[in-house]
Amino acid sequence: MNWYGLLLGALSFLIIGLCHPLVAKLEYYQGKKSWWILFSGGSVFLLISFFTNDIFSIISGIIAFSLYWSTIEIFKQHDRVLKGQAKRNPKRDYK
Helix, strand or coil, rough: CCCCCHHHHHHHHHHHHHHEEEECHHHHHHCCCHHHHHHHHHHHHHHHHHCCCHHHHHHHHHHHHHHHHHHHHHHHHHEEEEECCCCCCCCCCCC
């Protein structure tokens, strides 16, 4: 019996679930200027996926593209903050 599908599905769910609060926290404390952290992390994991085998390559690819998607989402989160749909950090200037 092959359990890889179940494992990868669960890990994808977990990784995507962790990226959402990561985006919210990064935008809250750093703002949209922190996009490069997510993009760089995605690039590192993409390189790791090229040089590893089997399941580690797949997991690294899932992490990479989740971080790339989070790079897009940090800009959307910033727009939601400006519209009042997400929590604003009172210690930051939103100009």
